[in-house]
Amino acid sequence: MEQKEIVHIISDSVGETAEFVVKAVAAQFNGGYIEIRRHPHVEEVEDIDPVIEAAKRQNAIIAYTLVVTSLKDYLDRRADEEGVIAVDLMNPLMEAFMKKFHKEPYHRPKLMRKLDEEYFKKIEAIEFAVKYDDGRDATGLKKADIVLLGVSRTSKTPLSMYLAHHSFKVANVPIVPEIDPPEELFTIPREKCVGLMIAPEKLNEIRKERIRAMGLKSDVNYASYDRIYEELAYAEKIMRKIRCPIIDVSNKAVEETASLIIEMFKNREELLK
Known part of the structure; x- marks a missing residue:
């Protein structure tokens, strides 16, 4: 049996958005062989290190939706130091919004959950x-x-x-x-x-x-x-x-x-x- 590739998802909310995007992309690469491991409610840098260590050990990818700048910067730096691929799923669209609408994002987690509620x-x-x-x-x-x-x-x-x-x-x-x-x-x-x-x-x-x-x-x-x-x-x-x-x-x-x-x-x- 073909071994499943692992994608770790890090989110400051529940991680549903990231998982949906990862599954959509994985479908283009025989998504049945992708194992998703979700790490929700990440609010401290201490929550990030174990995921990076696991991803390095498993030769896995990290996909994340972090909006708190300090957490995002820490994840990017540590992943780069450890040679782990970490993909920010929100930043490209966030930057497009900033450029188009000339506004700064709130950088507050769980706002989408609040809107849903x-x-x-x-x-x-x-x-x-x-x-x-x-x-x-x-x-x-x-x-x-x-x-x-x-x-x-x-x-x-x-x-x-x-x-x-x-x-x-x-x-x-x-x-x-x-x-x-x-x-x-x-x-x-x-x-x-x-x-x-x-x-x-x-x-x-x-x-x-x-x-x-x-x-x-x-x-x-x-x-x-x-x-x-x-x-x-x-x-x-x-x-x-x-x-x-x-x-x-x-x-x-x-x-x-x-x-x-x-x-x-x-x-x-x-x-x-």
Whole structure:
């Protein structure tokens, strides 16, 4: 059996990027006979010497993705002294970026991992907003970062999705006079809740447009002022009972309301620090 050639991968993160590149190159040289040995989370020069010694002994190659200048310089120097081939997989592209965009890199490890974590956190928040939209599962109220409550057509769902894109887990609860709010709403911290109110005239206008879009009769109770006043009065009663902040969304775009909520929660986080 043909002996496998060895490639050592050194990374200040987990080494996935380097391994992917090495495998892509190895595929051009009968990659089945390449053995990859990964050395992740290298943060000290002391972590580098054993790899260089092993590579020298095995007549192996080192491929690395180190962004901390001191570590990279040390690896290059020691590999050269020991006659070991060490390939910097990031530097050519890094230099191209510097030349093209006239900017200096951060030289901080694990930034890609941080970006991945932020991406998955956002996806998780979006899935949460869909699952706990429109009060469909009250168990989500305890898990949520933010709980929105208001009558129908106060932009609870679009607000939930917008905030989810900022990585907030949002649940929303419709307030309807004929249906008691879920008990969980009165047991969670009031600081998590935000009430959404709207002027009767604006709500009448929005609901009439909604009725037209659905092809229903214009005289349905949903858009009548009597019904709107009843719903708003009940919603305000619930919000006062919870003692949550209330935002008037009458003439605000979703982005504007979301900005107010985000600012509100950021200020609270600062106070808790």
